[in-house]
Every structure is written in C-alpha cells, then in structure tokens.
Amino acid sequence: MFVVMRTGATDAEVNGVKGLILAEGLTPFENAGADRVVIAVVGEIGARRPQLKARLEATPGVATVTAISKPYKLVSREFHPEDTVIRVLDAVIGDGSLTVMAGPCSIESREQLLETVDFVAAHGATVIRGGAFKPRTSPYSFQGLGVEGLRYLAEARERTGLPVITEVMEPSQVDIVAEYADILQIGTRNMQNFSLLLACGRAGRPVMLKRGFGATIEEWLMAAEYIASAGNPSIVLCERGIRTFETYARNTLDLTAVPVVHHLTHLPVVVDPSHATGKRWLVKPLAIGGVAVGADGIMVEVHPRPDEALSDAEQQLDFPAFASMMDAVTAVHEHVRDLHGDLVRGANGGGANGGGANGGGPTGGA
Amino acid sequence: MFVVMRTGATDAEVNGVKGLILAEGLTPFENAGADRVVIAVVGEIGARRPQLKARLEATPGVATVTAISKPYKLVSREFHPEDTVIRVLDAVIGDGSLTVMAGPCSIESREQLLETVDFVAAHGATVIRGGAFKPRTSPYSFQGLGVEGLRYLAEARERTGLPVITEVMEPSQVDIVAEYADILQIGTRNMQNFSLLLACGRAGRPVMLKRGFGATIEEWLMAAEYIASAGNPSIVLCERGIRTFETYARNTLDLTAVPVVHHLTHLPVVVDPSHATGKRWLVKPLAIGGVAVGADGIMVEVHPRPDEALSDAEQQLDFPAFASMMDAVTAVHEHVRDLHGDLVRGANGGGANGGGANGGGPTGGA
Amino acid sequence: MFVVMRTGATDAEVNGVKGLILAEGLTPFENAGADRVVIAVVGEIGARRPQLKARLEATPGVATVTAISKPYKLVSREFHPEDTVIRVLDAVIGDGSLTVMAGPCSIESREQLLETVDFVAAHGATVIRGGAFKPRTSPYSFQGLGVEGLRYLAEARERTGLPVITEVMEPSQVDIVAEYADILQIGTRNMQNFSLLLACGRAGRPVMLKRGFGATIEEWLMAAEYIASAGNPSIVLCERGIRTFETYARNTLDLTAVPVVHHLTHLPVVVDPSHATGKRWLVKPLAIGGVAVGADGIMVEVHPRPDEALSDAEQQLDFPAFASMMDAVTAVHEHVRDLHGDLVRGANGGGANGGGANGGGPTGGA
C-alpha cells in the first residue's frame, strides 16, 4: 500500500501517517520526491486492508492511498519513480555515467592485486573488485585468502582512491567484510539466501546483488526487496547470465533484463560478461552490448597473467585486452547514454515521464 | 586419489597410510568395505600428484593408488560401492524400504502440527516434516514460527516415535535446529550456500540436501561433497524439480535424476512431488512415478485444511488424499523394489556388480 | 464454441445445427457421447460470436451453447470427456492396456528389421517401429533406406500381424508412407511443421505426434488440434523429453506431462525413454516410470547388435535388455492401471467424473 501525501504536506502530517502505520505493527518507508512525499506501508497487512486504507485516507495531509501492483514494493518504480543514484567515495553509480568494476576474480597475493588495480585504475575503472571469500563448486578448490585478502583490498583503495567491492558469503561475515569493503557483493548462488540479504540490508553499505543463474527477474527484484525492507536503499543489480540449454558459453547473458529492470525498478544495473560467458574473447563484445542496451556499468575480471590464475583462468582479461575493451565501451557509452531514457520510461505509460522530475531516464542525467 | 589397501591389510598399515596423507596437509577418508579398505585423499594435491602416488604405492599394505574420475570423491560409487543406509531412531533410509516424509509445509500452530502428524503416522509416514524457519520469496510473507515451531516438532516426535526433519537456513541456526530435529534439511535455494553446507557437515545429524532448481546433477553431488568433506557421511538427496520453460507445473520433476544418482553415488535419494508440481492433484501420480523409478522414498506436504494454509496452499494434500496416495505408493513400491538393482549397477560397468558384496542394487537389500 | 444437444435430440435436429454452422462458413465437429451429442464450432468466429450463440440457442434440440476455455477445442476433455481409444489391426491404444512400440531406430536391412521384430513380437511388443526416412541433425549422416525400408516394414507386419509405425517428414511423403504404414509418426523437430500436421490430418491413418523438445504442453496440444481440425481424431501423443540445462541425459523426460495430458485431453499418451535419455541403461527405469505415472504405453528402440547401429547406437536396447524391460513394465502396469483414473479425472472438477460414462479414467478400462 502507498500513501501519497498532498503537495505541501507538513512534516507533522507526514509523521502522523507514519505513527498510524507503526501503531499497526507495520513499517513506513518514505520517498520524498521533488513535489510530494510517498510512504510505503510494509508488512503483513492481511484482512486489515480496507479499514486501514479508510483510516489513512482520512488522515490529514493524505492525497490518496493506492495498492502497489507488483509483489516488490520499495524497489518498484511505482513507489520511487526517480532513478536511484549511489555515491561511494568519489564514484557515482546510476547517474548516467559509466561504472566499471574491474579486478581479479580471486585475490591471490598482494602483488597480484596491486599490479592489477594500478593498471585498471589508470585505464578507467571506477570501482575495484577482488574476491577474498570465494564460493567454489568444489570443496577442494582454492577458497580465497579470506581476511588477508580484505586487507589487500583496503590497501588497493588507499592507493587508487577508488571504492572496493567484494563478496560476502554468510551473515556472520558481513561485519568483517563491511569493515574493509565499500560495497558488499552477494553472489549468484546466494541470491535467495534470505538471512544474508537481511544481514546486508542492515550493514550500512551499498550492496550489489547478482542475479541467480536460475532466477527470474521477478525473484531477483524480490531478493532486492529483502535488502530494501531491512532499511538499505542503496542496491545495485548485476545481470550475470542465466542457465539455459545453450552450452557454448557458460551461461546466457540476458541483456533483455537490462531495459526490463530499468522499467520495473529505480535501481541501477550492471552486467558481468566475464562470468556469463566464461570465455575471454567474448567479454569485449558483450561488455559493449551491455552498455548499448543501457546498463549503468559493467563488472569484468582482469588478471596480470590469466593463464596462471587460481580461479576462472579462461575468462579473465589480460591488461591489453582490458585496455582495448575500455576504449570500446567508453566510445559506445558516449553514444547511447541519451538513447534509452524516453523509450524505457515511455513504457511506464505516462506522457509526462519523459520530462519533469523524472527527466532523462535510466541512463540519462546531467 | 584413492588408496586401495590389500585384502587383509593391518590396522597399522592403514594408519601408516593415513599418517603419510596427514603429513602432507591432506585429509584421509576411510571406507571399510566387506573385503578391503579404501582411503580417499582429499585436499589440494596439485603438482605433488606423481610423487605422492609413488610414495603411497610404496607404503606397506597398499594394493593400488588410482585417480578418481569424478570431481566428487567421497560421495562417489567409485570410492564407496555399497549403498549408504541411514538409521535415525527407528527409521531406516536407503535399505530398500520406503521412506515417507510427511507433514505440513509450515508449522502454523501446535494443534495443526499434531493433528497432521497423528494422521500421517497412522497411515505409514516414517519421518515427520514441518517448516519452522521458512525461506520465502517475499519478505512480507509468513516466515515461520521459528524456535516455537521446533518445540512443537520435538513434541511430535515424542508422540509418534518418528524422527523429525526441518529446514535450516543459515549457519548460525544449525545448533538450535540440531538440538530439536533429527535430520537437517537444506533447501533448494541454499544448495550452494557453502557455509551452510559445511556447518551442517559438522553438526552430527543426518542431512537432507535438496537439489537446487537451477542446478545440474553434478553440482548437486559437489554440494553433497561439501557436507561429506566436513565429516558427515549421512546425506539424503532430494529431487524436487528443476526450472525449465514448461510452466504448467511449477517445476519439472526430473525423475531421470533418480537412477542417475543411484548410479553415480551411494547416497539414498527421495523425491518431492509437492514442491515440484505445486498442484495437489499431481502429487499422487508423481509420487508413484518417483517410487517406480527407484527412489528410496518421497517427501510430501499434508495439511488438515489445505485451503487455510499459510504457505503453499495449492499443493498440500488433505488427509484423504494422503491416505489414497499412501495406498498407491505402497503397492507400487512392493513391485519395483527388485527391478532396478541390476540395471543401475550394471551400468557401473562390472559384470560382477550384480552380485557379491554390492548385491541387490540401490533399492535392494536383504 | 460448443453446442450441447438435448438428451434425445433427433438426427434432424443435429443436422439442423450443423447446417447452420456450415452456412456461416464454419466447421461442425460432432462428439456423440453416451447420452447426448456435443458439436464443436471451429473456425474464425470473431465478432459474430454473440449473434451466433443466440441463433444456435434458439435452434431446435439445443440444450446449451458454451465457450471453450482452452485454445485447443477438439482435443480437449471439455469437448470430449471420454478417453479416445484407437484400434489398428488387432492393437488397441488407450483402453487401459499396455501399448509397446518397439523396433530399431533405423531400418538398416531386411535381415536386421526382421530379426528384431521377431524378437520383440515374441516378447510382448504390440506395435512395430522402424525408421525409413530419418531426420538427422547432419546432412552427412545416414538418412535411412526410404521406400525400401517401408517395404520391409510391410513385410514385418505380415510376419507378426502387428501394426507398424514409421516417421513421415514432409507433406509429399504422406501418401507413400500411408500406403505402407499403419500409424504415421510426426517427429519432435516437425511438431510445428503445420503443413505436415494438416497433411497427416487428411491421411486416414492414426497419427502419433511427438512433443517438440522445445515445446510447451499447450503448444503440443495445439499441434494435435491441427491434425484433429483436418478431420483426424485418431491421435496418440508421445512425450520424448524436453531440452533443459541438465546435460547428463540427452533430454529431460517430463513425466509430469503424462497426468497433465490425461487431464487436459482425451488422447492416449506414450513415453519414449530411448530418445529422452540417449543412454541404454536409463531406458528400463524410465519405461517403468512412464507406465507408473499412467502412460498408455511406451516406445523403445531395439537392435540386435546396438554397437553396430547406424544411428543412436548408445540408446538402443539389445534383446536381453528388451526382455528384461518388458518383464518389469508388464509387472508394474498390472499394479498401476487402477491407480490413476480417479485422481486425474477428479482434477477435472466434476463429482460425476469418477463414474458413469467416463468411468475408469485414463488407464482404467474393462
């Protein structure tokens, strides 16, 4: 349920609505738009719905009370029409600029990480990635350097000034990872690890949520809703390929999901062509494709000597390939950033969506 | 790597081999078969392989040292040709008898649980199921009664004498769940929650591992390997449907996986037609089908009044439907228990597999 | 649209309704049930619907005129509640007996075919199968013996007295194949070859329609509707596996489809575990499974010396394996034939479905 306040509603009126919601054992989430405030009512409403709606409508300052048509509430465009823009250190995600998260699959040593981050930072990366805790299909594969890896990441941040992102695999790791990392990553196999989603939602750090390789778009957004419902609105989605019958590449990168997600939610979305394809030579064309369909950025794996990598050797870019890819995606990004806004937003149905407060669309902006 | 000891090798010789393995920082797992001992060498062997193989071959009591052809080791039939049989209280899983795990999707109240368990226990259930911690796609759905639900489960066990199984969703819940439940269940969305797999592997309770709805059979067995590698050999697999393009039923129950799993591993496997189909009227025919292809049992959801259920109302059986299904699966089980052994085992390639120490096959047994 | 005639409506009244339908440029299809006649109105009705319904309702002998809720009409249970039973020579398909279609993948020579049919006929096969025109993924693979193969099939029929089934690949082949074969088979790759469906619909022979490996159940039934709309009500469906991400077996046999198809249509359905699995040792357990979920029969490939086969060598049974499988499926069939009727029919929603004219259900019968 959404409570739309009147234009010019006072703080006291907004608080009155919130108080009524809290008194029902429900949680109010406020979105203060350019001209008016919207409050989402979250929790198990059940049979109370008609009476609660009537009481809210009769509360001072309330314009309308409406149902939300989607199962996800806080992450929907219905609740929050403006694009979410996330700022971490000097990086900005979701404002129409190109986010490039780059670094090794696994942090293997201090030298390997720093050599890589120096190169990618000098060639346009805006966020540093590197795995310290590694989810591996086999218990006998390299499981990552753990906290030692986190420390190297922190050193990488100091060296480059760029924020760092790394994966967290269980609720009890959230505190230690949040101590070192600027963005918490939830991996594809944990997309519906609900305890982890809630723990990350309470961690006070932006979260990047990878799509489960067996998950529908709706399930992905419901997983994001878990994070948002725990109080964290700073969520980046990451499309990394879904499992299909086609086996040439490791998974099938679902680039359709990018405009769909921009249409259904206000969250930024990046694509990960490294994990999707599992093949180095496919990373560049699909990074270009991802940016072209309107993604807010890409995540790619880079290693100084991919053939010696302890994980995902087949898909990591070497330095020249990363530089070549960056030239290409930067060029394409320049030419597509103004192409998508109207169409995606137009699909939201409103004639006014192309202008005014929502102006510019998902990849638009100043 | 497997070390096959000579027939009649002494304990001192076995210990000598284990000591050598431990001294390398690796872990030995012993399988004492009817006529000889096999020791699996688990861990990152890497470049040491040829030298280690030579040293082991030269160790007293060793017959042969061979590579394991599969990525999973401890759960493979190569390492452990005999079927694993799990005993919990008076229930036996994997010995050719029919395991029936039944109970409500969610424990909603003490009355609802006890009413259900009284009925299913009287009609042939061998294990009681009931969800206390519930993984839900939406954060706004009923999340289960938690520890209160666990207490009702314990009461159900005392009443019926049957072991109880319930889902555990995160590592920090393992201790409390293991305190009340006889078998720990890992759900489909957590199949590759590796921290949870390891925690369950150390819990001292049998574990039932549901197949991820987006997971291949090989990934499922690798997940079981995580549990086994943490020291827990008592694992039941559960096929509960995979995600395909077909949408009439919720998922596509992969009954082919049953003989495949019996062929590749020594672990028992049950099928869950309730979650696979999501439709009450499909539970009975697919329970019959599951038993007919050789499953060691079934898991089904039963509710006194399914239309009032707080979760999965569409798929839970009412009491008469459960009784009717039990009549059918019991009758079919009687006639199939001797049909599969030779063929599945025969596929392992050895002419002698149909008899001798391995005799009887996956669903056979004395 | 269905026109349900009054009990005791005269032939003149039935003809009056048909005349009215024909005069509108539409086609009437009659189903004469035990107590009353139903006439389906097929064609593009469009905007005429309300007026046409009113005129039909006012026609003598008409009880009610109702919409059909499914996109398929003639093959739906709504139109035709009784099971379709197909008689070909002495074989009967769909009456609760077990249909076993067996023979080589490809007819390679007269000797190979006759040696095989002698064996399978002596061991319980009820229909002889053998490919003369072979759909092959590669243009450079063996394409079948063509008309020469058809002649051998005819000889096999004379020898055994059993009807023969073989695949037809294009409309221009229908006449020649129908001259030799008793049942026309449409392969998985041609399930939506609409020209072929119509040509087979006009051929005056029963048709077996394999499910496309990428087709939903609804599309499969729509393809059957093409055949029925061309005037041929004698259709057998064949579930042969769908394409999923799981690669251990060639395809994923969708045994859920069997009760679903029995619920939605009146057509018999058989399962083909040979093509679904592509592995010889999986044929027996899945043949058992198919019969157990209520299939009207199975189709399996048998070859005197599978390792020398010119196609699908990995999946063809040798003679002892066929005999072993027959023992198993015959035993299981005896015990399941009475298990499914009530549940599947019960799902149709009507209290009377379990008895009366519809009695016995999909696998029931006298």
Added chain:
Amino acid sequence: MFVVMRTGATDAEVNGVKGLILAEGLTPFENAGADRVVIAVVGEIGARRPQLKARLEATPGVATVTAISKPYKLVSREFHPEDTVIRVLDAVIGDGSLTVMAGPCSIESREQLLETVDFVAAHGATVIRGGAFKPRTSPYSFQGLGVEGLRYLAEARERTGLPVITEVMEPSQVDIVAEYADILQIGTRNMQNFSLLLACGRAGRPVMLKRGFGATIEEWLMAAEYIASAGNPSIVLCERGIRTFETYARNTLDLTAVPVVHHLTHLPVVVDPSHATGKRWLVKPLAIGGVAVGADGIMVEVHPRPDEALSDAEQQLDFPAFASMMDAVTAVHEHVRDLHGDLVRGANGGGANGGGANGGGPTGGA
C-alpha cells in the same frame, strides 16, 4: 575433409581433384580464396578416409589434406575464412553495412503493406519483410493471404527498389515463393525441417535461416549446412531468441550468439528483437544491443496501426517508433563497426587473421 591446393594450382589440377572426389561418389565444394583454392569433400566417407587422404595428397596441385574439426563443414570458418557477402538487387548483406529488414508481421492488405513499405523505405530499411504464409500455433488463427500476399510483395519491390523477404513453410511452396521473393525465410519452427532446408538449398535464392527457439548454436549451423550442402552458399542467419525459464519477455534474445556465430562461421547474422521480446517497447533497446554486439543487421516488424494488427499486435512498431529506432541503431552502428573484427577473429587463433585477405573482421570491410 579439406583439400588445400597449392598457391598457383592450375584449373586442370583443381578439376583433377574434383574428378577424383566425384568418382568416389562424394561431392566437392570449392572455395577460391585470395591466394589459393580449398575444396571440401562432402558425403559419407567412413572407412575410406585414410586411403582417400593418401590418394588426394598424391594428386598434382594439392598442398595438404586436413580434417575439419567441426561437424559443419561448408559453413565453417575453417573452410571459408572470408566473410560471406550477399548481394540481392542493390542490397548488400555482410559487408559491414547495416541491413535493416522491416515490414509488417503479416501482409493484411495491399494498402497496409504499401503504406508500411513506403515509410520504412524512406527511413532506412534495406530489405522489405512481410508474411504471406503464416505459421500459427493455432489452426484457427489468421493464416496469411498466401499467393495474393506474394503479389503485393512484388509490387512493394517495384515501388521501393528494395529486395523482399518472406517465409516459406513447406517444400512444395518453394517454387512459388521463389518466383516472387528475393530472399526465402525459414522460420524458427522449421529450422530442422530438413526437407525444407534442402528444397531452399536448391532454389537459387538467398535464404535467411532463423534459429529454432529450442536449438543450440551447433544445431543451427548444422541446419545451415543442409542448405549449403544442397548447393546454396548464400545464407543469412537470424537470432530471434531462445526459450528459457524467464517469462517476462516472450523469449530470451541470445546476443552472445552473434559473436559466436561470427567466430565459427563466415555467414552474416541479423537479430530479430520483435519476435524475441514480443513487446514493442523492448524492440529499440535490443535492436541497439544487437547492432552493438556486431550483428550485420536487424529484422523488425512495423505496422501502420499495430493495435489493429491481425498477428503479433503487441510487438509491432508504429511509424514514429520505427523512425526513432532507426536513428538510434544507425548512430550506434557507425561507432561499433570497427570494434569487433580483431577480437572475434583473434579468437580464431591466428596472428595473421587481423589482416591480409580476411581483413576487417565480421563487420569490417571498406
């Protein structure tokens, strides 16, 4: 098997090799590259391979005889390293220019078609599309205008000077369709209709082969091999989405397939975002994405008044949307045409692939 002739081999030597191949009952296919001739040997070679290889190697003018590593031969890059460029009237497909096939899903009337083609021709379309024979899931849906539609297409060609493409559904239609159309289209449901593939291979017109929605890339290329083996090297591939578990869009457009196909074959490939998504507002972003990953062109459906369309109303673009999409894809195409060549070709493994005779890569060219 490939026979690579020496640089400067004479016509007599080439003919000598061909004669030897023909005498074996096999078929020679010649590819005359910039500096030397390669001859593929096609047919069932079987056990003759070693002797045949030896005899060919000893034939005058032969440099080497090598195996082809892929199951497809004539369409592989191994046999034919240079990109195939197809010229039809004034249109050129595969030379690095942007092919735009546009027009209505179904030809509904002369007026509807001509109004549409006038608009799309004025806004950059290079080929006119329109369905005359329509493959429809339901036998009761509009099946197209047939030959009348073909006549309107011919009129559209005369009016615009652009070549026209339309679907052919069965072998017996090939002659009449080839009489009116410049390019024959084989639809997704007929991708493995092998009789149709061969008939189109003999028709003397370029063929566009849509990928089956349930087909792997390898099966798609094998289907193209059927056409090529019948003597027709002018084949355009069309990626139109595959069937997955994701249901938001109709299918999942597999943009990864574009660089993969450019890597494995020499054939041009276009993408069809209209059928892949089934949603009008997704056509533009995915058309952009298709061009960005290196497709040689796009195929889109356009209708003067989509809401009145007799088929696929939800996905056809109206005129302003087509114009907007054309602006976008034209702009993106300008910037990507030089980005892909090196990487895709580089993946072929040869250092020399980036230059020389093959120069420019899949979308490169003057």
